[in-house]
Amino acid sequence: MTAILRAESRQLTRSSIVLTGLLGLLLAFVLAVFPGFAEEAELIEEAFPPVLLGLLGIEEIHTIEGFVGGYVFSIVWLLFAGIYFAYVSAGMIVDDIRTRRMDLLLSTPVSRESVVLQKVAALWVPLVALHVGLFAVLYVGIQVISETLDPATLVLAHLLTVPYLLVCAGIGIVLSVVLERVETAQAAAPALVFVLWLVDGLTHMDQDFEWIGAITPSRYFDPGAILVHEEYAFTDAGVLLAAFLVLLAIAIVVFVRRDI
Numbered sequence: 001m002t003a004i005l006r007a008e009s010r011q012l013t014r015s016s017i018v019l020t021g022l023l024g025l026l027l028a029f030v031l032a033v034f035p036g037f038a039e040e041a042e043l044i045e046e047a048f049p050p051v052l053l054g055l056l057g058i059e060e061i062h063t064i065e066g067f068v069g070g071y072v073f074s075i076v077w078l079l080f081a082g083i084y085f086a087y088v089s090a091g092m093i094v095d096d097i098r099t100r101r102m103d104l105l106l107s108t109p110v111s112r113e114s115v116v117l118q119k120v121a122a123l124w125v126p127l128v129a130l131h132v133g134l135f136a137v138l139y140v141g142i143q144v145i146s147e148t149l150d151p152a153t154l155v156l157a158h159l160l161t162v163p164y165l166l167v168c169a170g171i172g173i174v175l176s177v178v179l180e181r182v183e184t185a186q187a188a189a190p191a192l193v194f195v196l197w198l199v200d201g202l203t204h205m206d207q208d209f210e211w212i213g214a215i216t217p218s219r220y221f222d223p224g225a226i227l228v229h230e231e232y233a234f235t236d237a238g239v240l241l242a243a244f245l246v247l248l249a250i251a252i253v254v255f256v257r258r259d260i
Contacts, residue, residue: 004118008118009122009124012088012126013129015088016126019084020134023130023133024133027137031145068138069224069227078197078218079197085166085172086192088169089173090188091176091186093176094179097260112256116177120248131162134158135154149227153230163240163244167243167247169244174250176189177254177255193217196216200213
């Protein structure tokens with residue numbers, strides 16, 4: 001039975017298209033300023049406070065690889081897209097419970113486990129829309145400003161964002177089955193993703209506290225290493241996928257036992 005998956009996919013289509021369009025415009029603007037930015041990159045980097053350099057993981061921003069890794073991926077994917085996935089997934093279960101749609105849904109021959117799995121599976125819509133749309137904007141934009149970036153490396157950078165975004169979604173779905181109010185869940189999930197991103201960046205600045213960053217999902221996705229150094233941390237991606245599966249399992253167990 002895939003009725004829930006189809007319904008959730010349709011529901012996510014509009015917001016995914018809108019988000020892709022907005023982030024695409026942001027990417028186009030950011031790329032347009034790169035030629036002038038690159039000429040003053042050294043002065044700009046010196047003027048940046050160390051905390052901002054740590055948060056964004058900025059290195060070699062005079063190159064298109066460093067610029068895309070330090071700005072585009074750090075802000076657009078790690079922050080904006082991560083917050084979106086956490087927000088959307090945080091409303092998937094609790095909203096249906098509050099509006100009593102879940103009672104009607106569970107009156108059909110569908111298990112609670114299937115409900116959670118199908119709702120999470122519907123996230124394929126924003127995953128595909130964002131990756132296809134933003135890759136196209138980024139690749140074309142780089143050509144327009146007469147820069148070059150290995151398309152295979154760019155593809156891998158996009159693919160390696162998927163485990164990170166799934167963890168963000170996992171955070172949201174857990175809060176969606178734990179909390180009682182949709183407003184609370186959809187405020188807490190993005191806030192938690194932002195705080196984890198912030199903690200990761202700040203702990204890079206002090207070796208005594210760097211171990212704390214090990215609990216943050218962004219620690220396991222380094223766009224600068226991929227684009228600048230062509231280092232592909234597949235093991236870290238595996239860690240993120242494992243974390244997502246654990247979060248998904250927690251959400252299923254809690255939802256199955258929850259009295260609604």
